[in-house]
Amino acid sequence: xxxxxxxxxxxxxxxxxxxxxxxRLISIFFFYLILAVCGAxxxxxxxxxxxxxxYPPVFIPQLILNFMSAQLLWWGCIVLExxxxxxxxxxxxxxxxxxxxxxxxxxWLQALVRFFVFHASPRLYSSTYWFTELLxxxxxxxxxxxxxxxxxxxxxxxxxxxxxLLCFVFLLALTEAIVDSSNEMQWRLIVSILEIERALxxxxxxxxxALVALFRFYSIPFGRNLRGILLGYGLFIGESIIWLAFASWxxxxxxxxxxxxxxxxxxxxxxxxxxxxxxxxxxxxPETQVMLERDYxxxxxxxxxxxxxxxxxxSGHRSFTI
Amino acid sequence: xxxxxxSTIKRLLRTLLELxxxxxxxxxxxxxxxxxxxxxxxxxxxxxxxxxxxIPLRYIVDGADLMxxxxxxxxxxxxxxxxxxxxD
Numbered sequence: 001x002x003x004x005x006x007x008x009x010x011x012x013x014x015x016x017x018x019x020x021x022x023x024r025l026i027s028i029f030f031f032y033l034i035l036a037v038c039g040a041x042x043x044x045x046x047x048x049x050x051x052x053x054x055y056p057p058v059f060i061p062q063l064i065l066n067f068m069s070a071q072l073l074w075w076g077c078i079v080l081e082x083x084x085x086x087x088x089x090x091x092x093x094x095x096x097x098x099x100x101x102x103x104x105x106x107x108w109l110q111a112l113v114r115f116f117v118f119h120a121s122p123r124l125y126s127s128t129y130w131f132t133e134l135l136x137x138x139x140x141x142x143x144x145x146x147x148x149x150x151x152x153x154x155x156x157x158x159x160x161x162x163x164x165l166l167c168f169v170f171l172l173a174l175t176e177a178i179v180d181s182s183n184e185m186q187w188r189l190i191v192s193i194l195e196i197e198r199a200l201x202x203x204x205x206x207x208x209x210a211l212v213a214l215f216r217f218y219s220i221p222f223g224r225n226l227r228g229i230l231l232g233y234g235l236f237i238g239e240s241i242i243w244l245a246f247a248s249w250x251x252x253x254x255x256x257x258x259x260x261x262x263x264x265x266x267x268x269x270x271x272x273x274x275x276x277x278x279x280x281x282x283x284x285x286p287e288t289q290v291m292l293e294r295d296y297x298x299x300x301x302x303x304x305x306x307x308x309x310x311x312x313x314x315s316g317h318r319s320f321t322i
Numbered sequence: 323x324x325x326x327x328x329s330t331i332k333r334l335l336r337t338l339l340e341l342x343x344x345x346x347x348x349x350x351x352x353x354x355x356x357x358x359x360x361x362x363x364x365x366x367x368x369x370x371x372x373x374x375x376x377i378p379l380r381y382i383v384d385g386a387d388l389m390x391x392x393x394x395x396x397x398x399x400x401x402x403x404x405x406x407x408x409x410d
Contacts (some may be wrong), residue, residue, distance in 0.1 A: 017351070021339055023342060024343045025343045025346060025347060028343050028344055028347040029350060029351065030345040031347070031393065031397070032347050032348055032350075032351040032390050032393060033351055033354075033388050035389045035393040036351055036354075036355060036386040036387075036389060036390045037386070038389055039385040039386040039387070039388055039389025039390065040382045040383070040385050040386040040389075042385055042389070043352075043377075043381050043382050043384070043385030043386075044373075044382055044385075046378060047376060047377040047381070076370075197379070
């Protein structure tokens with residue numbers, strides 16, 4: 001009886017609101033089930049990994065979990081980066097997002113090079129680490145430019161203005177970071193690289209935030225691929241900024257925690273990118289007419305008129321003084 | 323009734339359905355967790371079950387509960403807002 005009432009109600013709701021209640025209920029149920037399993041596993045893992053004494057019943061699962069947290073995640077990230085590159089190659093996404101894939105290729109190679117240097121020549125590890133870190137940040141700027149290029153491809157005027165503004169802001173941040181670090185009593189390479197990284201990552205985060213705000217304001221949809229890049233890279237630099245903000249004064253315990261957190265987080269970010277960039281999805285068209293380019297033209301026209309008036313004023317002033 | 327009011331009512335109904343779907347699924351999952359806890363405790367014959375003599379079952383259950391409730395508060399509420407904001 002109650003089942004038939006539910007079924008009839010479900011059918012009525014489906015017809016009225018186009019909301020498939022049973023189907024939705026099943027998918028939500030599985031979502032909560034996965035969450036519950038994750039929550040239970042987290043507590044289980046936390047207790048097991050913080051157990052002070054290893055004894056036979058705990059030893060084997062503890063060993064597996066410790067290996068998982070230390071090694072498996074690291075190798076998992078490398079595998080996911082490789083999957084991302086292979087899918088990019090097969091789905092012809094490499095030519096559409098060259099800077100992003102160049103960045104992924106760089107990060108992939110960087111991990112392997114660091115690993116090789118660490119084992120082959122530990123003396124060189126520190127300089128290799130910081131040099132690749134700096135290079136990564138610079139290539140990362142290219143990803144931001146690319147997000148702007150692809151996102152604003154239908155609005156050439158706005159894209160041109162954004163590109164110029166971005167160039168200016170990046171140069172400003174770079175100069176500020178270099179001047180800041182050179183002002184210190186002793187010039188240290190690591191400090192300056194950290195300063196540069198912090199400044200550039202902050203500008204990247206602000207630039208991505210501004211683009212998202214612009215798209216939200218004009219109701220422009222992101223394509224699935226671009227959304228993946230934006231989400232993945234945005235989350236990654238957000239996490240980097242938090243780390244860079246606390247890195248200088250955080251204790252050893254916090255650093256240890258953050259290293260594990262970073263690996264897990266980065267694994268999640270890469271999984272997100274892989275699901276969004278599995279194949280090429282065309283850029284979605286906005287449902288309503290976008291006024292972005294019209295607003296840009298109006299702004300540019302206003303600026304031109306302003307400059308012209310200013311020139312006139314200057315020339316008039318000159319003739320007046322002469 | 324004009325078109326705008328109809329659309330608002332439809333969207334409200336969809337939001338209610340989304341929220342009720344989340345609530346029903348949440349209650350079923352929480353019930354399942356309790357059932358598993360009860361089954362393990364009955365099998366063990368004690369209220370204070372500890373895996374490997376170290377990890378209390380109660381903490382694992384609390385972890386699962388907390389994660390599910392957090393999911394409800396974040397994803398459930400977000401989905402309900404999306405359902406309301408979506409077009410009818």
